[in-house]
């Protein structure tokens with residue numbers, strides 16, 4: 647086992663990757679890591695802390711029932727980012743509108759952060775892995791002014807950092823600055839994220855696929871064709887694939903990043919715009935997927951090229967191993983030709 651490299655050491659060592667690195671983005675990344683440690687602590691004790699499990703009794707802008715830990719995690723991130731001084735505003739799944747940080751120091755912040763504080767939170771009560779997903783952009787509005795919606799509605803290609811935290815059998819933080827993907831595992835004995843997965847690469851193919859097949863009757867024919875392809879003996883492995891669906895995007899994505907695989911959440915006749923949110927779920931994971939050699943599309947278009955129009959807009963989502971994403975897109979095209 648080589649020398650332990652902590653996240654802080656790694657960020658400083660790689661700071662030169664950040665154009666005009668003046669340390670602000672490094673400090674911001676460290677602030678996110680601290681928030682993640684606090685959330686990890688709470689998630690790991692969720693069953694023991696009075697009144698922390700279960701529903702908050704409120705719903706978010708998505709109309710989804712908020713879990714208590716959702717709200718706690720959201721508040722933790724907002725507090726950490728507001729106090730850090732590098733961020734002029736945020737947007738998150740748990741807030742209807744974006745949040746401008748109006749104090750003078752924050753108004754001079756150069757970055758905005760968009761995040762899903764606790765994705766898959768309905769799994770909290772049954773002790774299944776959950777995750778945080780975050781995306782950092784340089785602001786477009788003038789430094790010193792109040793953050794604007796245009797600062798939030800940037801294409802995924804503009805992200806300066808994209809990352810996630812997985813609260814699984816261990817807590818991991820995985821991120822990219824556009825120069826490869828690196829994974830850090832939280833060592834609770836020293837309270838530090840330590841480099842455990844340097845230069846992560848997603849296998850180009852695999853026999854794993856993740857989708858909620860309960861939706862198959864309301865999916866595009868091309869997706870039904872892909873599920874049948876995976877389940878047949880006529881696929882690229884000559885034997886049926888294995889279905890692996892955790893119902894927690896970060897956990898499914900992380901498995902695919904390590905073992906290969908595809909995650910599919912398409913638009914359906916019942917959810918014609920899809921379920922997953924472009925800005926703070928699909929874009930960050932799309933940048934990580936591409937940086938690791940994978941792909942991320944909406945079934946036809948590259949996710950990172952989509953110009954956002956709304957804060958909480960949803961998209962169909964296909965991400966993972968290059969060969970598998972290309973295959974499902976091929977079957978979608980073929981199905982559309984047949985229906986012309």
Ligand code: P6P
Nearest residue numbers: 765766767858893894895896921
């Ligand atoms: P379904 C969690 O709510 C989430 O956003 C993702 O983490 C997960 O992959 C998906 O929705 C699960 O959705 O409809 O299959 O329960």
